[in-house]
Amino acid sequence: MSEMFATLDVARSGMGVYKTWLNAVADNVANIDNVTSTDQPAFRERFVLVQSAEDASGAGAGARVAGALFGDPQGQVLYEPNHPLADENGMIRRPDINLGDQMVLVQLAQRGYQANVNTFERAREAYESALSIGR
Amino acid sequence: MSIAPIPSIAPALPPAATVSPAGRSAASAAAPGDSPGDSFGDKVTNALDGLAASHAEVDRLAVQAATGDLTAVHDFTIAASEAQLLTELTVEVRNRAVEAFNDIMRMQV
Numbered sequence: 001m002s003e004m005f006a007t008l009d010v011a012r013s014g015m016g017v018y019k020t021w022l023n024a025v026a027d028n029v030a031n032i033d034n035v036t037s038t039d040q041p042a043f044r045e046r047f048v049l050v051q052s053a054e055d056a057s058g059a060g061a062g063a064r065v066a067g068a069l070f071g072d073p074q075g076q077v078l079y080e081p082n083h084p085l086a087d088e089n090g091m092i093r094r095p096d097i098n099l100g101d102q103m104v105l106v107q108l109a110q111r112g113y114q115a116n117v118n119t120f121e122r123a124r125e126a127y128e129s130a131l132s133i134g135r
Numbered sequence: 136m137s138i139a140p141i142p143s144i145a146p147a148l149p150p151a152a153t154v155s156p157a158g159r160s161a162a163s164a165a166a167p168g169d170s171p172g173d174s175f176g177d178k179v180t181n182a183l184d185g186l187a188a189s190h191a192e193v194d195r196l197a198v199q200a201a202t203g204d205l206t207a208v209h210d211f212t213i214a215a216s217e218a219q220l221l222t223e224l225t226v227e228v229r230n231r232a233v234e235a236f237n238d239i240m241r242m243q244v
Contacts, residue, residue, distance in 0.1 A: 004224075005217055015209040120213065127220055131227050 006061075007123035013053065013062030014116035020065045021048045021109040029102050036093045037085040042075025043095040072096055175232070186225050189218040 024046040031043040047069040055061035074096070081090030173181070196211040198204075205211055 005220060008213060008217055012209065012213050015213075016207060019207055019209070117209070120216075124216055124220065128223070131223055 005123075005127065006059075007126075008120055010060065010062040011116045011120035011123065013064060014119070015113055017048070017050050017063045017065055018109050018113035018116060021050075022106065022113065024048045024068065025102055025105045025109055028097050029099065029106075032095060032097050032099055032102070034095055035080075035083060035085055036075075038077060038087045038091050038093050040093065041073035042093045043097075044073050045071030045095065045097045047071065179229070179232075182225055182228070186218075186221050189214070189221050193218045 028045050034043040036042055048065055049067045049069055050063050051066040053061040053064045075093045076096050077091050077093055079090050080086055080092045083092050086092050193211075193214045196205060196214050200208075200211050
């Protein structure tokens with residue numbers, strides 16, 4: 001989009017970032033109970049790497065997802081001898097992810113997304129009021 | 136008796152304000168490549184090209200939404216809002232230009 005509605009693009013980039021974060025947290029929650037044998041890595045918690053996007057004016061061009069980072073593949077080694085994946089010592093591996101933490105992150109990502117939607121709406125209203133100047 | 140100029144709006148106007156600035160600002164923002172020498176008609180045409188491109192983008196995203204290929208919901212709603220704003224801006228510029236023209240046509244000589 002054009003320079004004219006730059007704020008809308010900035011808000012859009014923010015929404016994109018928070019959407020990606022929501023995806024990552026949802027993935028963490030979806031895989032939180034994955035069990036692997038001890039010779040396999042556990043599910044690794046996903047972290048989204050976000051950087052600010054710079055533009056020529058210095059006012060900033062929003063945020064962008066620069067990549068993903070991954071948590072500890074060690075996970076938690078637990079004693080569950082009845083589990084089909086348990087090794088000879090009765091140990092299995094589970095991801096080291098705290099569900100409570102993930103729910104807080106979901107809340108943060110949701111609020112961040114909503115904040116960007118609000119920014120968008122305010123900017124749109126401002127542009128619309130500019131159209132009515134002198135009417 | 137002389138009529139004093141209106142000082143309050145004078146600073147807001149660009150230097151050498153003519154009929155074209157309203158069209159220039161709209162057209163140059165929608166199509167930054169055009170040169171300052173273009174006529175008002177060229178500028179309006181450029182702005183309309185930008186508007187058509189914006190609506191084509193909305194149509195493309197609407198098709199993606201209908202076929203389930205849309206990756207982010209906000210992409211569509213934002214594009215729709217931007218196209219709406221751009222349409223309102225273009226209509227406003229056109230209305231102001233026509234208004235100015237009519238004002239001149241009504242002028243008593």
